[in-house]
Amino acid sequence: ACSNDTEKSSTKEKKGKDVEQVDTSLFPTKTTNQGEPIDGGHLTYGLVSDTPFEGILNKVFYQGDPDNQVITFFDEDLLDTDENYVFTNDGAASYEISDDNKTVTLTIKDNVNWQDGKPVTGADLEYAYLVLGSKDYKGVRYDEQMALIEGMEEYHAGKADSISGIKVDGKKITFTFKKANPSVTTGLWTYPLHKEYLSDVPIAKLESSDKIRKNPIGYGPFKVKKIVQGEAVEFEAFEGYHRGAPKLDSVTLKVVNPSVAVKSLENGDIDVASISADQFDQAKALDNVEILGKVDLAYTYIGFKFGHYDEKKAENVMDNPKFEDKRLRQAMAYAINNEEVGEKMYKGLRFPANSVITPNFKYNNKDVKPYEYDPEKAKKLLDEAGYVDTNKDGLREDPDGKEFKINFASMSGGDIAEPLTNYYIQQWQEVGLDVQMLDGRLHEFNSFYDLLKKDNEEVDIYQAAWGVASDPDPSGLWSRSAAFNYTRWVNDKNDELLAKGISEEAFDDQYRIDTYNEWQELIHEEVPIIPTLFRYTTTGVNKRVSGYDYLAERQYKWFNVGVTEEAK
Amino acid sequence: MTLLKVDNLKVHFPIRGGFFRRVVDHVKAVDGVSFELQQGETYGLVGESGSGKSTTGKAVVKLNNVTSGQILFEGRDLAALSRKEIKPFRKDIQMIFQDPYSSLNPKKRVLDIIAEPLRNFERLSPAEEKKIVQDFLDKVGLSPESIHKYPHEFSGGQRQRIGIARSLTLKPKLIIADEPVSALDVSVQAQVLNFLQDLQQEFNLTYLFVGHDLGVIRHMCDRMGVMYRGRLVEEGNSDEIYDNPQHIYTKRLIAAIPDLEPEVREEKVQLRKKLSAEYESSYSTFFDENGRAYDLKPISSTHRVALQ
Amino acid sequence: MKKAILQIENLTTSFRIQSKYHAAVDDVSFTVNENEIVAVVGESGCGKSALALSIMQLHNKQRTKSEGTIHYKGQNLLTLNDTQMNKVRGKELGMIFQEPLTALNPLMTIGKQIEENLDYHTELSRDEKKNRTIELLTQVGIPYPERTYKQYPHELSGGMRQRAMISIAIACNPALVIADEPTTALDVTIQAQILDLLKDIQSKTKMGIILITHDLSVVAEVADRIVVMYAGQVVETGSVKEIFNNPLHPYTRSLLNSIPSAINEKNRLHVIEGIVPSIAKMDRKGCRFQDRIPWIPKQAHEESPHLHEVGQDHFVRCTCYKEFYFQAEGDASTHDITQSR
Amino acid sequence: MWKFILRRFLVMIPQLFLLSIIVFMMAKAMPGDALSGQEINPRANPAELERIREDLGLNDPWYQQYIRWASNAVQGDFGISYTHKTPVMDVIEDRLWNTVFLALVTLIFTYMLAIPLGILSGRYNDTWVDKTVTGYSYIGFGTPIFIFALIMLFVFGFALDWFPSGGSVDSKVDEGTFAYVVSKINHLILPALSTALIATTSTIQYLRNEIIDNKIKDFVRTARSKGVPESNVYSRHILRNSFLPIAAFLGYEITGLIGGAVIIETIFSYPGLGQLFLSSVSLRDFSVVTAIVMMTGFATLLGTLLSDIILSAVDPRIRIE
Amino acid sequence: MKVESGKIIQTKDVSPSGMKIIWQEIKKDKLAMGSLIILVAILVFVYGASFFMDAKEIAKVDFLSIYMEPSSDYWLGTDYGGRDVFGQLIIGTRNSFTISLFITLFTAIIGLSLGLLAGYFGGATDNVIMRVIDFVIALPQLMFIVVVVTIVPVFNVYVFILIMTMFLWTGKARLIRSKALSERELDYIHASQTLGTPHWKIILFQLLPNVSSLIIVNFILNLAGNIGLESSLTFLGFGLPESTPSLGTLISYARNPDVLENKWWIWVPASLMILVLMLSINFVGQALKRAADARQRRG
Ligand SMILES: Nc1ncnc2c1ncn2[C@@H]1O[C@H](COP(=O)(O)OP(=O)(O)OP(=O)(O)O)[C@@H](O)[C@H]1O
Ligand SMILES: Nc1ncnc2c1ncn2[C@@H]1O[C@H](COP(=O)(O)OP(=O)(O)OP(=O)(O)O)[C@@H](O)[C@H]1O
Ligand SMILES: [Mg+2]
Numbered sequence A: 001a002c003s004n005d006t007e008k009s010s011t012k013e014k015k016g017k018d019v020e021q022v023d024t025s026l027f028p029t030k031t032t033n034q035g036e037p038i039d040g041g042h043l044t045y046g047l048v049s050d051t052p053f054e055g056i057l058n059k060v061f062y063q064g065d066p067d068n069q070v071i072t073f074f075d076e077d078l079l080d081t082d083e084n085y086v087f088t089n090d091g092a093a094s095y096e097i098s099d100d101n102k103t104v105t106l107t108i109k110d111n112v113n114w115q116d117g118k119p120v121t122g123a124d125l126e127y128a129y130l131v132l133g134s135k136d137y138k139g140v141r142y143d144e145q146m147a148l149i150e151g152m153e154e155y156h157a158g159k160a161d162s163i164s165g166i167k168v169d170g171k172k173i174t175f176t177f178k179k180a181n182p183s184v185t186t187g188l189w190t191y192p193l194h195k196e197y198l199s200d201v202p203i204a205k206l207e208s209s210d211k212i213r214k215n216p217i218g219y220g221p222f223k224v225k226k227i228v229q230g231e232a233v234e235f236e237a238f239e240g241y242h243r244g245a246p247k248l249d250s251v252t253l254k255v256v257n258p259s260v261a262v263k264s265l266e267n268g269d270i271d272v273a274s275i276s277a278d279q280f281d282q283a284k285a286l287d288n289v290e291i292l293g294k295v296d297l298a299y300t301y302i303g304f305k306f307g308h309y310d311e312k313k314a315e316n317v318m319d320n321p322k323f324e325d326k327r328l329r330q331a332m333a334y335a336i337n338n339e340e341v342g343e344k345m346y347k348g349l350r351f352p353a354n355s356v357i358t359p360n361f362k363y364n365n366k367d368v369k370p371y372e373y374d375p376e377k378a379k380k381l382l383d384e385a386g387y388v389d390t391n392k393d394g395l396r397e398d399p400d401g402k403e404f405k406i407n408f409a410s411m412s413g414g415d416i417a418e419p420l421t422n423y424y425i426q427q428w429q430e431v432g433l434d435v436q437m438l439d440g441r442l443h444e445f446n447s448f449y450d451l452l453k454k455d456n457e458e459v460d461i462y463q464a465a466w467g468v469a470s471d472p473d474p475s476g477l478w479s480r481s482a483a484f485n486y487t488r489w490v491n492d493k494n495d496e497l498l499a500k501g502i503s504e505e506a507f508d509d510q511y512r513i514d515t516y517n518e519w520q521e522l523i524h525e526e527v528p529i530i531p532t533l534f535r536y537t538t539t540g541v542n543k544r545v546s547g548y549d550y551l552a553e554r555q556y557k558w559f560n561v562g563v564t565e566e567a568k
Numbered sequence B: 001m002t003l004l005k006v007d008n009l010k011v012h013f014p015i016r017g018g019f020f021r022r023v024v025d026h027v028k029a030v031d032g033v034s035f036e037l038q039q040g041e042t043y044g045l046v047g048e049s050g051s052g053k054s055t056t057g058k059a060v061v062k063l064n065n066v067t068s069g070q071i072l073f074e075g076r077d078l079a080a081l082s083r084k085e086i087k088p089f090r091k092d093i094q095m096i097f098q099d100p101y102s103s104l105n106p107k108k109r110v111l112d113i114i115a116e117p118l119r120n121f122e123r124l125s126p127a128e129e130k131k132i133v134q135d136f137l138d139k140v141g142l143s144p145e146s147i148h149k150y151p152h153e154f155s156g157g158q159r160q161r162i163g164i165a166r167s168l169t170l171k172p173k174l175i176i177a178d179e180p181v182s183a184l185d186v187s188v189q190a191q192v193l194n195f196l197q198d199l200q201q202e203f204n205l206t207y208l209f210v211g212h213d214l215g216v217i218r219h220m221c222d223r224m225g226v227m228y229r230g231r232l233v234e235e236g237n238s239d240e241i242y243d244n245p246q247h248i249y250t251k252r253l254i255a256a257i258p259d260l261e262p263e264v265r266e267e268k269v270q271l272r273k274k275l276s277a278e279y280e281s282s283y284s285t286f287f288d289e290n291g292r293a294y295d296l297k298p299i300s301s302t303h304r305v306a307l308q
Numbered sequence C: 001m002k003k004a005i006l007q008i009e010n011l012t013t014s015f016r017i018q019s020k021y022h023a024a025v026d027d028v029s030f031t032v033n034e035n036e037i038v039a040v041v042g043e044s045g046c047g048k049s050a051l052a053l054s055i056m057q058l059h060n061k062q063r064t065k066s067e068g069t070i071h072y073k074g075q076n077l078l079t080l081n082d083t084q085m086n087k088v089r090g091k092e093l094g095m096i097f098q099e100p101l102t103a104l105n106p107l108m109t110i111g112k113q114i115e116e117n118l119d120y121h122t123e124l125s126r127d128e129k130k131n132r133t134i135e136l137l138t139q140v141g142i143p144y145p146e147r148t149y150k151q152y153p154h155e156l157s158g159g160m161r162q163r164a165m166i167s168i169a170i171a172c173n174p175a176l177v178i179a180d181e182p183t184t185a186l187d188v189t190i191q192a193q194i195l196d197l198l199k200d201i202q203s204k205t206k207m208g209i210i211l212i213t214h215d216l217s218v219v220a221e222v223a224d225r226i227v228v229m230y231a232g233q234v235v236e237t238g239s240v241k242e243i244f245n246n247p248l249h250p251y252t253r254s255l256l257n258s259i260p261s262a263i264n265e266k267n268r269l270h271v272i273e274g275i276v277p278s279i280a281k282m283d284r285k286g287c288r289f290q291d292r293i294p295w296i297p298k299q300a301h302e303e304s305p306h307l308h309e310v311g312q313d314h315f316v317r318c319t320c321y322k323e324f325y326f327q328a329e330g331d332a333s334t335h336d337i338t339q340s341r
Numbered sequence D: 001m002w003k004f005i006l007r008r009f010l011v012m013i014p015q016l017f018l019l020s021i022i023v024f025m026m027a028k029a030m031p032g033d034a035l036s037g038q039e040i041n042p043r044a045n046p047a048e049l050e051r052i053r054e055d056l057g058l059n060d061p062w063y064q065q066y067i068r069w070a071s072n073a074v075q076g077d078f079g080i081s082y083t084h085k086t087p088v089m090d091v092i093e094d095r096l097w098n099t100v101f102l103a104l105v106t107l108i109f110t111y112m113l114a115i116p117l118g119i120l121s122g123r124y125n126d127t128w129v130d131k132t133v134t135g136y137s138y139i140g141f142g143t144p145i146f147i148f149a150l151i152m153l154f155v156f157g158f159a160l161d162w163f164p165s166g167g168s169v170d171s172k173v174d175e176g177t178f179a180y181v182v183s184k185i186n187h188l189i190l191p192a193l194s195t196a197l198i199a200t201t202s203t204i205q206y207l208r209n210e211i212i213d214n215k216i217k218d219f220v221r222t223a224r225s226k227g228v229p230e231s232n233v234y235s236r237h238i239l240r241n242s243f244l245p246i247a248a249f250l251g252y253e254i255t256g257l258i259g260g261a262v263i264i265e266t267i268f269s270y271p272g273l274g275q276l277f278l279s280s281v282s283l284r285d286f287s288v289v290t291a292i293v294m295m296t297g298f299a300t301l302l303g304t305l306l307s308d309i310i311l312s313a314v315d316p317r318i319r320i321e
Numbered sequence E: 001m002k003v004e005s006g007k008i009i010q011t012k013d014v015s016p017s018g019m020k021i022i023w024q025e026i027k028k029d030k031l032a033m034g035s036l037i038i039l040v041a042i043l044v045f046v047y048g049a050s051f052f053m054d055a056k057e058i059a060k061v062d063f064l065s066i067y068m069e070p071s072s073d074y075w076l077g078t079d080y081g082g083r084d085v086f087g088q089l090i091i092g093t094r095n096s097f098t099i100s101l102f103i104t105l106f107t108a109i110i111g112l113s114l115g116l117l118a119g120y121f122g123g124a125t126d127n128v129i130m131r132v133i134d135f136v137i138a139l140p141q142l143m144f145i146v147v148v149v150t151i152v153p154v155f156n157v158y159v160f161i162l163i164m165t166m167f168l169w170t171g172k173a174r175l176i177r178s179k180a181l182s183e184r185e186l187d188y189i190h191a192s193q194t195l196g197t198p199h200w201k202i203i204l205f206q207l208l209p210n211v212s213s214l215i216i217v218n219f220i221l222n223l224a225g226n227i228g229l230e231s232s233l234t235f236l237g238f239g240l241p242e243s244t245p246s247l248g249t250l251i252s253y254a255r256n257p258d259v260l261e262n263k264w265w266i267w268v269p270a271s272l273m274i275l276v277l278m279l280s281i282n283f284v285g286q287a288l289k290r291a292a293d294a295r296q297r298r299g
């Protein structure tokens, strides 16, 4: 139930460059079936989840990813993105940025209508902002970028009835920002709410209203016909879809348990379903299914705890000297073999991470190489740093000759979590570091983040993952003031580069790329965290399906998908 | 010398019911019973099942809480004593139970069973203890090797004798015998009864003998009381009561005793018929409007009857 | 000559204990006549109940074996199969058990349990059955038969339950009723009532009764003939008068002497040494009672004791009775009531 | 009788009260809260999360939250589920029915298996029939339910494809139609049967032992002495008495099934209370967690009451005035 | 004065003392005898072998041997971490059995103390204890356990035993209580009371020995039941960490359909182990039960 924004990505731009670890050809991203879609086709989509979907069918309100997967069938954002996830003008609306970079204007195309026939207007998008900024809104999507819109903070604080920075004129809508921010071309909220349909429901009641939960109206390719709460949704084609009538007549979405997803694909019960690493081998063996894959917008890392978060000052404070010496951190990075983890444990679905910006971003610095497995080097670094085994127990003491124990916190979830954690511990022990699993067990998600958030002193290092947004700005996780900066690492150079990355100059793409390249080099050198793995996500698609594109946003462009024969 | 004097003893058990399981009523198991035991005599309590005989007996050994009334043992009121204060009296008053099977802990050896009271009151070395136990075993006619056996290795009569030995170890003055033979076969019953009589002579014991078999009571007791619904309806020397019952209930009870002489059985049937009719007709002369027996009235120096 | 209802000849019933059969009823023969009460007496474990259940064929067939014959109305009950036997049980033979509480189904009303008997043996209609049941309840002296009809066993007192038990046994006017210790669980007053009731019913229906008891005074009250059993065998049998006036077998005499009664008042009671041997451990050769009268010389016993006719219809097993005397013991000698009359 | 029931309900009040405090404290003691899940979303604004927490009252001390919650709860309002954005009772309702149906069908299967097998085994004890049945019940006793259920799912749900492999109903059929009912039942069979085949074994053993105990009882001998044919001895005397304890367990059994549905619902992706409970725990949706625990607790109390009532109805010796 | 010769006459049901009866009963029952032999063999082997095994070594992740089929190196193959399944089975059996043993032990201690107190004293004591029991029984156990497991910061074998004990003692307490309740009405207890024996002594030395056979039988049967206990929690993800292998851990690997279908060596041996352990303990328990109940004795 997290990171709704991690799905958007693109891998294309890597082609020209050095992609030695990232072999995107590992998986096709499009279905190979070139056949003509049949009329009246029906597709069953498997929503792989071990729980039912909650049924909050609106991007403003939903919480869990399962709901999002439902929404994409019948609703969408106004702006499309290109392979660099930058907004394009191909979607339901086009946009323009003013010369001073402070004003953005969206023009919604004429043929874009809600499924009840009403046109989608600027007022609908404005209404979305009015809801998001309202104090009655209990969701989490009011973000810092929205706060940059003129008048938004006043509205949010209840001091104004409207947002002065948003102007609506029929199918046009203009946003004026207090300051220019390059992220606007990637992170602007462009998902409208059907104002006419929804405005009679008080904002506080919207999320629980039937208009959102049972009879949602979108302007996407399919209409919701029937919902079996939490279990399944029946869709039918929306003939008035602005990109043209969809190629399928109807779609059934149903929840399938992860443990039976592959079985259901094999049976033909479902046509499309994502596949987890532990079932990858089984899925690969199916001959009625092809596997599509892409690099996910996420990375796994091992973080060091440097200090704590000072709530009052809203600032990270680096006051824990345990991992002060960067040679120690580097040594720990050299000591682990991520190559093997990706190959063996994840069956090649994960590969060593070179950076904390995912490789499908153009901002990923391909010149930065992952720390390669080199235990000798690790030992050397540790010796240099003074971590030597003085009492001959096989484990190194710290430079003062005291016992040096490291508590490693790791999160439960999935079969691989525990052996992976043990594996890292083993490898560190091989270079003489006494690493132990904190409390002797993996921590459940909530407990784990509770430990991190509260800077629990027991935690020395931890393994976690971040899903990254389509917006490349890493400030939210890395800045001196970021509460999510769980390592509590602060560095002047870091502050400077992060600021540069979202400065006005950064509207110049090359400038921004250079800035982030430099930043990544800094991170690589300082190792406040060890980026460990990037990952593929894979999905299985029945061979009768055509036109399915697993990449980025297009994963959800269902209008183009058809089937070339009836289901068995 | 009066050893035990029970004066207007009442034992009521609460009946709970209603909304909050409050006490809504009482079972008046014993409802105003008075009698005296002289040193060395055997006093019998008879009556039909549920008439409160056992409850009376148990009240004397404090196995039941006394609702009201006095139990004077050598002049001290046991009913007023707390469970702690009663302890010294435990030595003097002992009980023999009805069921020889359930009154001995099946998991204990004879030695432990008989020594239990000794261990509570005296500090003895194991050797002394063993000696005393074996002495008593000898007295009750069991071999000294028996101390290492378990109760199930004995017959019913032998078990009952073990129970008696246990109650004797503290040299009690009063023994409450609650139907000590009614669970036994006739042949064994005889054995135990003989034995109780012998012991009485040897130790100058006083018995409160509870039973419903009138033959046994007559055989054993000097004096006896007849109980009916928690009250005494007649009290006197055994012979007086058997030969000259006054209360209608006593008469019925005695008429019901089967006789070993087949010749007289027709008469007895007729007698019972007659008494039954009399019972119906003269009910009100013997019981008040609540069906409660009247208080005892002396009709001779030794004989008392519940009459109006 | 009275009409015989049931003739038991050489009945032997054995139980399987650890794959071996041991006789609990050993070569028992006697006859029950119309309008007669035959009492079977003996200590606990003598095989009285085993005998009763053999007649009714209620033993677990897998673990018991019965030999000999039980002639009832010209047929040998031991040769009947279950279906045939079911026609006899309840209809021709009724049975009363000792513990009326456990012998009644706790979940069925008294009325239903009596009617059940009629269900299988009569063609009565529903109403007729109910009427008959209420009539039976009245007959056994239940004061409110209509109410009792609808009551459950636990709602009745012990005496009432035993009356209900009796009405079950006599529901179809059986020719013979077997009562296994019907009064042992009851008070003396109730016992007297129940015994009177049985006699009373018998006088009307002329049925035969086998009364099983360990209480000789009960026998004296009601029985016509006595069968004294010891260790599975009949040791003495005869009419009530004969047995009470002239008991011969040492066992019978011992039993009589151990009862506290008006006659031996205040005297020492006789004590029979030892206990009844268990069927698996029993020495089946020679006189089975000899262990309990060790002061009688071995030669007094027969090698394989037979029943000897000693008077009219009076039989005694073994010859030891001739030599038997009560052992004088210490100061108070046993007063032998059996010789005093 | 009514007084008895009323009294039992009154006694339930303090029990439920205590339960609610414990549940509430435990829920609050779990690390994290409903918003923790958002904390790994880099776009989420920590300050904003804090504001929502404040708004929802999640930062108040637990007893204040408890009083607020309890005062609503006594009016039947268990609050809003944070993950579902809708009143807790709405969230629970659908799931509750699914679970109740599952429990009922399981119960029916359980007894359908247990009664004949238990009777056979008890009546013909120590024969080969008995040995087979006992063997089965021992294996059932030693088999973890989830392994068995998984195997059932793979064999009947996939390999043979006789039954659907998840969900509670086919999304294509319309509510209220006959096909809908059929589809619902069809989805129930496999999970219910899997549970029943394992759960029944203890009932079989119980029934068997009861019958063996009862058939040597005195009243059975009485019945035989009346000339009641063997089959009727069983049907009218032995069985009725043997069913007593089982009938008395009925109430417990139902609540046990409702409370224990977690595993089977997880395996068969059956959207019921158990599954909702697990996901609510991991999402820290406290209002749902507390409501479910309270409801199952209440159901258990009802079950014990039901058991007592059933027992008093079938056993005249236990009379409830 | 001798009333009768000192000769002791044995009653008809001559029964030797406790251990002897048990042993005879087991000897008579081939199934129980076989079970006992198997059980002892397994336990001796498992505890013995695990003594010589390096738990660390077994828990060691080895990527070169993931999902290996059984071979002479790995008798029962390996799991997804390349860990030896046979070793895990040995240690897992030991852990599962130990856990079961301690849970049974602790629940027995609690159940025994409270049950005896409630049963012996009756009245208000009984009422209070029974209300507590009623309350604990009304708790939806599985749900509570799930919540408690998420709350406790450190979760290891000891905590697990504690949590399970918290919920499982009630059945025993009730059983003991009802037995004690009926036992205290027996005259030997009354006798002790009239002999001046203090309550605590009566409870410990009179009552306790008489409920002991019930406790032992119940103990054994529970021991069997509790072996599978942790497996379903593990399945739900609330069981012990993998670093403490248990039978439940191994079995719940079968959640992964690939393992269930194609990698039998991971979960089948553990399932069989549970089955064999539960059944053999159960059979021995049944024999004990018969030994405790004279009516059912085969001897
Ligand atoms: N603990 C108790 N609680 C409630 N009622 C009791 C209790 N003990 C005895 N009673 C009741 O008190 C009455 C007298 O009982 P008691 O045992 O004294 O009778 P009894 O004369 O000894 O009868 P029996 O010959 O059957 O032993 C009975 O009605 C019985 O039900
Ligand atoms: N089903 C059985 N299996 C094995 N032995 C049995 C069985 N029934 C009775 N016996 C044995 O047969 C002998 C006679 O038993 P029975 O019950 O007939 O005695 P009883 O004279 O009726 O005694 P009681 O007066 O105690 O009822 C006893 O030794 C008893 O142990
Ligand atoms: Mg009494």
Ligand SMILES: [Mg+2]
Pocket (backbone or CB within 6 Å): C048, C049, C050, C180
């Ligand atoms: Mg008998």
